[in-house]
Amino acid sequence: MVNRRLLRTKAFQTLYAFRQAERANFLLASDQISEIFLPNLDSMIPKEEQTQQLEGLRQLAELYFTELYTKQIKDDEDTPPEAKNAAKLALASYRESVQKDRTRFTKIMVNDVEGLYKTYLRILLIIRELGKIAVWDEGRRYVETDIKTSRLAQNQVMMLLTDFSALETESIRQDVKITTDYHNTIKKLFIDIILPDPDFQTYLSVSKPTFEDDLQIINHLLKTFVLKHYLITDDFEEKDINWNENKDVLKSLAVKTFKITEGQALELQPLALNWEDDKYYFLDIFNNTLDNDEYYEKLIVEQTQNWEADRLAMTDVIIMKMALAEMINFPSIPTKVTINEFIELAKNYSTPKSGNFVNGLLDKLSVKLQAEGVIRKSGRGLIDNK
Secondary structure, eight states, X not given: OOOHHHHHHHHHHHHHHHHHHHHHHHHHHHHHHHHHTSOOTTSSSOHHHHHHHHHHHHHHHHHHHHHHHHXXXXXXXXXXXXXXXXXXXXXXXXXXHHHHHHHHHHHHHHHHXXXXXXXXXXXXXXXXXXXXXXXXXXXXXXXXXXXXXXXHHHOHHHHHHHTOHHHHHHHHHTTOOOOHHHHHHHHHIIIXXXXXXXXXXXXXXXXXXXXXXXXXXXXXIIIIIITTOHHHHHHHHHHOTTHHHHHHHHHHHHHHHTOOOTTOOOOOOOSXXXXXXXXXXXXXXXXXXXXXXXHHHHHHHHHSTTOOGGGSOHHHHHHHHHHHHHHHHOTTSOHHHHHHHHHHHHHHHSOTTHHHHXXXXXXXXXXHHHHTTSSOOOBTTBOTTO
């Protein structure tokens, strides 16, 4: 199932991608200023005579643009109107692009998590498809061998999967299906990889398998082939750039689906215990980190003596801002839990020394902000300001 650790990771990755897009938008805005002050080739004034004046205006416009961007406007009476207007147009274009990117990245972030449910359904459909292919396989070589691959279709768990109406309904609702090309890939997996497998051959040789035998072989097919073999996982990776992170969640969902006893029905697993609450947390930590960026940066800079903000690793800065957003805005999450989670995030995604650096800085900030009453914790097992 999806948990908060995974959501923190995905929010961090999205914030990092968003910051990179912001930089690109800034450069594009600067390019826009340069384009405004290109020589007019249709003018009667020679290009060389235009260039000197236009270059001066471009430099003034870029300087004014930087002042607008950093909110450090100085006495601008000497700045020509053409330079001011160009800077203001560039800033408006930049802000519009940033807002569009923020909306786009937010949507991508949520879709990435909710898309896991579709992949989970696809995994179950692949297992079910193996039962159909097993029947086809036996029929195609009926006179060649006495291997009864159709026994897989008669597997008690496979029969539950075949009659699994909830899976059918959700697959239609989510528009998840096994295409012809995908069917052929699964067929190749069955013929070339699964059929020669010793454990599968042993299963086929049992004349009257028990429910435990049936369940065991389904789990074997799931864990050994569907979730690990490149014929299937290459397609998962192609559709999901975060497959290496998501596969553990998908494995958990699929394995739990088959944790049943004889006589028990299959049930689809939820994406999370309470996705609506988790989705609120997911969006809130992302938006809060961005909305309070200047405040969090000020807090960090105050605690990093002899370090300029732009000398800190971008990953460390984002991680610390996210941690501050969680400590301040989620009173039910203990401060120590927040610090530990973001230390792990720093260890996995930043520099080798980031874990200790983030730990020390967040520990100082948490003590300071609790003393000031900015961080107040409440809930079961928690006491305000403790």
